[in-house]
Amino acid sequence: MQTVKMVVTGPFNAGKTEFIRSVSEIEVVATERRITDHTSRIKKETTVAMDFGRITVDSDLVLYLFGTPGQKRFDFMWEILSEGMLGFVVLVDSVRPETFREARRILDVFHNYAHTPYVVAANKQDVQDAWSPEDLRIALKVRPDIKMLPCVATDKESVKNVLLELLYRIMETAPE
Amino acid sequence: MALKGNLRDFSTTQLLNLIHLARKTGSLTIQVPAGVTTLYFREGKLVYASTGSRDGHLASVLARAGKLTEEQAKIIRTRSGTTADKELGMLLISAGHVTQQDIVLSVRGDVLDTVYGLFTWSDGIFHFEPNQLPSDDAITVPIDLENIILEGSRRVKEWERLQDELPNLNVALKFTDRPQAQLRNINLSVDEWRVISYINPRNSIKQIAQRIGMDDFQIRKIIYGLLQAGLVEMVEPEGAPPRRPPSTAMQEIVSGPPAVKRSVIRKLIDRIKRL
CATH class of the missing domain: 1.10.10 (Arc Repressor Mutant, subunit A)
Structure with missing residues (x-):
């Protein structure tokens, strides 16, 4: 049995858990805990180690989706999670500009861990005050050759689109 | 879509750069402790600015630029009532008080003073409203943003130096x-x-x-x-605020992607399409 993995990363509350939950065939193994610090005003629970979703392709191939913890103090986990990944998705909270700098930092860190293909997904595009993907590209200084995709993490089709775009990018560099 | 945020997270320089690169048309309103400032853009160029902390009447703008005396400006403000800037400008040119170039340069200078004032703020709520332009009566002067961004960045450096001193x-x-x-x-x-x-x-x-x-x-x-x-x-000097420690250099650990064949990727694509 061959297993491959892709990583979903992004700042705190960007929607990583929902993203994986939307497409995983198993109940996402989320290691969420109640938040006790100041970020509890934003959401009540957060991922402290990783989220873990699975998509079975056939009896010989399984895709695992790993979601990284969003809070800074758990970033020691990132390097471990990035090992052996096919590619990664950087999920950005399009309605919280205060997280853009962190999103850019995460993007750089992951790109430095592994020069694998990646896409940037502008999540929460269904919210009225969401920054558009075009504006986010400029704000985050995302290179023109990197896909910046609109996304709604709770919408399965939207998540599928992001994963497919990432796979198309991976395909370009994969050996025959 | 709306662009909303705080200068703490997205600075004036970054905002102007975004508007410039995306060639945006609309108004950018920034609320800082000193008051509210609104900048107007057409296809990525700054065309007009207004700020609550400064009288934007054309006579006042011309007085600040030294084209009218304070006394002249006061009389014109009183007499012109609600006359729009464009109309007032024509009257002042006809009366020989100023030239068209005086007006253009004065308005331009005033707009630049307003926008440069924003670079020193590091905290303030901003909101970009697409396609909102000043009224047709306003005198607009298109100004390229590149030089403003460069000059603004220089001022930020000067600001930082002054803040240190x-x-x-x-x-x-x-x-x-x-x-x-x-x-x-x-x-x-x-x-x-x-x-x-x-x-x-x-x-x-x-x-x-x-x-x-x-x-x-x-x-x-x-x-x-x-x-x-x-x-x-x-x-009675007080101690300077503590400086932030420099950020640590990013550890660079680079590994390549695992060698997964295209046939495997094709299988994954097909599977996700079928989800």
Whole structure:
């Protein structure tokens, strides 16, 4: 049995858990805990180690989706999670500009861990005050050759689109 | 879509760069403690600015640029009533008070002063409203943003230097013991004289700035000059705020992607399509 993995990363509350939950065939193994610090005003629970979703392709191939913890103090986990990944998705909270700098930092860190293909997904595009993907590209200084995709993490089709775009990018560099 | 946020997270330089690169049309409203400023853009160019902290009447703009005296400006403001800027401009040109170029350069200078004032703010709520432009009666002057961004960045550097030199605006000032006699021999600008007139150990620098309507950058610049010239000295100084430690260099651990064949990727694509 061959297993491959892709990583979903992004700042705190960007929607990583929902993203994986939307497409995983198993109940996402989320290691969420109640938040006790100041970020509890934003959401009540957060991922402290990783989220873990699975998509079975056939009896010989399984895709695992790993979601990284969003809070800074758990970033020691990132390097471990990035090992052996096919590619990664950087999920950005399009309605919280205060997280853009962190999103850019995460993007750089992951790109430095592994020069694998990646896409940037502008999540929460269904919210009225969401920054558009075009504006986010400029704000985050995302290179023109990197896909910046609109996304709604709770919408399965939207998540599928992001994963497919990432796979198309991976395909370009994969050996025959 | 709306662009909303705080300058803490997305600076004035970054905002102008975004508007420039995306060639946006609309209004950018920034709310800082000194008041509300609105900048208007057409296809990525700055065309107009208004700010609550400054009278935007054309006569006042021309007076600030030295094209009209304060007295002239006062009379024109009173007599013109609700006359729109464009119409008023035509009347002033016809009457021979100013030329068209005077008006264009004065409005341009005023718009630039307004936008440069924003670079020194690091905290303030902003909101970009697409396709919102000033009224047709307003005199608009298209200005490329590249130079504004460059000049603004230079000012930010100067601002940072001044902030290092003069970190605390809650201190007061007094004249040095080498005294007033020297002031007569020194060429001071109008703004410097305004500041000088409020120097008193009871007034903090911040209070002086508020009293004469200067922002932190302007007052710092003037006080710094006066301090360097040895005309004034600080009293009851408080400690400078602690500096942030430099960020640690990012650890770079690079590994390549695992060698997964295209056939495997194709299988994954097919599977996700079928989800």
